[in-house]
Amino acid sequence: MISFECVSKFHEGVAAITDLNLHIQAGELLVLLGPSGSGKSTVLKMVNRMVNHDGGEILFKGKNINGFDVQDLRRRMGYAIQSTGLFPHRTVAQNIATVPRLLGWEPRRVQARVDEMLTLLAMDPKAFSHRLPHQLSGGQQQRVGVARAMAADPDVLLMDEPFSALDPVTRAALQLSLKEIHRATGKTILFVTHDIDEALLLATRIALLKQGRLVQVGKPLELLQQPANDFAVDFFGRSDGGLKQLSLRPLAPHIKALEGAPALHTISHTATLKETISLMATHRVSVLSVVDDHKAVLGQVQAADLLEN
Amino acid sequence: MPLALVQRCNPVLALYVVLAMGAAWSLPFVRLAPNRLLTGEAVYLGDVLLQHGGQGNWALLLALAVWLCMAMGWPKNRVIQTGVVLAMACCLAGAWSLAGHFASSATPADNVHARTALGSGFWTLCALAWLAALDAIHRLHLSTLRRLLLQGALWLPLLLSLNEGHHLSIAKEYANHRDVLVPALLRHLHIVLLAVVPALGLGLLLAWRMTKTPPLRTAVFPVLNVIQTIPSIAVFGLLMGPLAWLATQWPSLGRAGISGVGMAPAVLALLMYALLPIARSALAGLEQVPQDTVHAARAMGMSQRQVFLQVELPLAWPVLLIGLRTALVQTIGLAAVSALVGAGGLGQIMFDGLYSAANELVMLGVIPIVLLATLADTLFKVLGALMRTPTR
Numbered sequence: 001m002i003s004f005e006c007v008s009k010f011h012e013g014v015a016a017i018t019d020l021n022l023h024i025q026a027g028e029l030l031v032l033l034g035p036s037g038s039g040k041s042t043v044l045k046m047v048n049r050m051v052n053h054d055g056g057e058i059l060f061k062g063k064n065i066n067g068f069d070v071q072d073l074r075r076r077m078g079y080a081i082q083s084t085g086l087f088p089h090r091t092v093a094q095n096i097a098t099v100p101r102l103l104g105w106e107p108r109r110v111q112a113r114v115d116e117m118l119t120l121l122a123m124d125p126k127a128f129s130h131r132l133p134h135q136l137s138g139g140q141q142q143r144v145g146v147a148r149a150m151a152a153d154p155d156v157l158l159m160d161e162p163f164s165a166l167d168p169v170t171r172a173a174l175q176l177s178l179k180e181i182h183r184a185t186g187k188t189i190l191f192v193t194h195d196i197d198e199a200l201l202l203a204t205r206i207a208l209l210k211q212g213r214l215v216q217v218g219k220p221l222e223l224l225q226q227p228a229n230d231f232a233v234d235f236f237g238r239s240d241g242g243l244k245q246l247s248l249r250p251l252a253p254h255i256k257a258l259e260g261a262p263a264l265h266t267i268s269h270t271a272t273l274k275e276t277i278s279l280m281a282t283h284r285v286s287v288l289s290v291v292d293d294h295k296a297v298l299g300q301v302q303a304a305d306l307l308e309n
Numbered sequence: 310m311p312l313a314l315v316q317r318c319n320p321v322l323a324l325y326v327v328l329a330m331g332a333a334w335s336l337p338f339v340r341l342a343p344n345r346l347l348t349g350e351a352v353y354l355g356d357v358l359l360q361h362g363g364q365g366n367w368a369l370l371l372a373l374a375v376w377l378c379m380a381m382g383w384p385k386n387r388v389i390q391t392g393v394v395l396a397m398a399c400c401l402a403g404a405w406s407l408a409g410h411f412a413s414s415a416t417p418a419d420n421v422h423a424r425t426a427l428g429s430g431f432w433t434l435c436a437l438a439w440l441a442a443l444d445a446i447h448r449l450h451l452s453t454l455r456r457l458l459l460q461g462a463l464w465l466p467l468l469l470s471l472n473e474g475h476h477l478s479i480a481k482e483y484a485n486h487r488d489v490l491v492p493a494l495l496r497h498l499h500i501v502l503l504a505v506v507p508a509l510g511l512g513l514l515l516a517w518r519m520t521k522t523p524p525l526r527t528a529v530f531p532v533l534n535v536i537q538t539i540p541s542i543a544v545f546g547l548l549m550g551p552l553a554w555l556a557t558q559w560p561s562l563g564r565a566g567i568s569g570v571g572m573a574p575a576v577l578a579l580l581m582y583a584l585l586p587i588a589r590s591a592l593a594g595l596e597q598v599p600q601d602t603v604h605a606a607r608a609m610g611m612s613q614r615q616v617f618l619q620v621e622l623p624l625a626w627p628v629l630l631i632g633l634r635t636a637l638v639q640t641i642g643l644a645a646v647s648a649l650v651g652a653g654g655l656g657q658i659m660f661d662g663l664y665s666a667a668n669e670l671v672m673l674g675v676i677p678i679v680l681l682a683t684l685a686d687t688l689f690k691v692l693g694a695l696m697r698t699p700t701r
Contacts, residue, residue, distance in 0.1 A: 085602050099609050102610055
């Protein structure tokens with residue numbers, strides 16, 4: 001879907017991005033991860049030409065992005081940012097309708113799409129359509145920001161630290177919403193963050209950047225298990241890298257048949273190993289019973305089994 | 310202790326009352342003259358009241374005094390303050406009617422030259438009544454819209470009793486100049502619009518350029534500031550030469566109405582004066598538009614034009630409106646002076662009065678200018694109150 005071929009960018013003679021080679025497949029949720037100043041946001045903005053690259057080529061659907069009309073290119077890519085950038089003088093519905101209107105959709109189609117988007121982001125169209133952005137909470141504003149980015153059904157979604165300014169609870173809810181939307185729509189998403197846990201939770205692949213250079217690309221577990229260099233090891237946390245791996249591993253393969261009476265404390269079968277161990281530590285037990293969505297006991301897990309492959 | 314007294318009472322109203330008594334005592338309420346050019350003999354409010362004073366007038370005056378004393382003592386009582394507003398509106402109408410009645414009785418019916426002119430006492434009393442009403446309205450703590458509405462209603466009794474004063478000199482001047490007054494008013498509006506509308510476009514464009522290229526503002530604002538400091542008459546004069554030269558070089562320009570005298574120098578000078586408040590407020594308005602909003606608008610594929618019209622302008626508008634109001638009021642006033650270069654308008658009537666030493670004719674030109682400026686000011690305040698755009 002998007003390819004970077006030997007792309008470089010200079011700010012006043014200093015290299016901001018050096019020889020970037022990166023290929024993003026359709027349907028991926030690729031997270032650009034790195035410390036501040038690593039150039040991850042610049043990489044994102046080069047895709048919709050909010051920042052122009054100086055060397056190399058960026059291809060969108062196999063065609064050089066400089067070959068597109070710049071407004072046409074941007075309208076085909078959804079864009080969501082940390083501060084939302086919502087239009088304060090326009091209602092929620094008008095905000096979401098921005099790109100469809102620019103594309104000249106019929107009013108009825110726009111209206112239907114706005115309702116669909118609000119529903120997708122778990123907001124009641126009747127209650128929210130006519131509100132102004134300042135009448136919403138931070139989390140609701142960001143939901144509208146995401147809805148606006150997706151309104152014209154773009155080929156690609158570009159998201160620049162969209163959840164960084166939110167409180168942890170709201171952020172977790174929006175992360176799950178995004179994950180669900182990605183699973184349901186199969187959109188190609190390019191997501192910038194400096195938050196490792198967010199990256200591990202959302203990404204199908206992670207691209208780790210440092211000072212404008214690509215350090216490593218791969219699936220989240222690959223980056224944790226085979227870090228390319230010391231920087232990668234440090235970035236993912238030298239001492240608790242193992243715990244982070246646990247957060248990517250499902251509990252399901254470790255469920256054993258019940259032995260005797262079910263344990264007092266229960267855990268859902270969809271939990272990760274990290275959650276399982278955390279719960280064991282909380283209750284100071286080494287056995288938990290595993291339940292399904294309807295609270296029926298499926299089996300049990302034992303602390304000793306969890307770390308075996 | 311004295312401070313506490315001041316806070317509990319209304320010293321402003323007390324000052325107005327003292328001033329009003331002084332004005333009634335020492336300034337002529339009306340002047341009686343054998344013709345329109347002579348200054349005439351002063352008649353004071355006391356004499357007028359004595360002549361027309363039935364018992365009723367004195368009773369009304371006493372009631373007014375009591376009510377004003379109450380208003381001074383209870384400045385926060387809304388009923389009493391509303392009463393003050395009402396009383397002041399009636400005072401405006403009453404002063405006019407009183408002067409009118411005096412004029413009709415003092416002027417012999419067969420003498421068409423004799424004039425009863427409004428004196429400085431009349432104008433001072435009216436101004437004080439108006440100020441006292443504004444003070445009372447302020448104390449009612451109303452919303453902007455209601456306050457403006459009430460300020461407008463203040464003139465209603467006077468408007469209804471306008472006919473009472475048809476024997477006054479100013480009414481006679483109006484009757485004599487009725488045929489030129491309306492064209493002069495239209496001409497005045499024409500000049501103002503021709504200056505302010507292009508100034509709005511130009512000011513917006515300048516401000517918008519300045520947000521894109523900040524160094525530009527260090528070049529533009531000093532020039533606009535200097536223009537603002539030049540006296541308007543000097544600018545009219547300075548423009549006459551070059552414009553006359555242009556008209557002789559290109560006769561087609563002359564045929565299009567460009568010449569050293571008339572509308573062209575007036576409109577051009579007024580445009581230059583209007584540019585500073587408009588450009589400054591437009592820049593302030595555009596600068597408070599959140600950068601992220603503009604960034605997001607561009608990233609969603611809006612053209613520069615669309616970003617300006619759909620995002621920047623609507624968000625800058627409330628601030629721009631303040632500058633536009635200043636420019637409009639200022640231009641309405643300055644346009645009076647442009648009569649000096651032959652542009653016409655209400656200033657023409659004012660200068661005619663000055664040249665012929667007919668004070669009432671001067672007032673006939675000045676009053677519509679003041680009303681026009683007040684109207685424009687109020688209109689824009691209402692607009693501003695109606696469209697306060699919520700920002701984060």
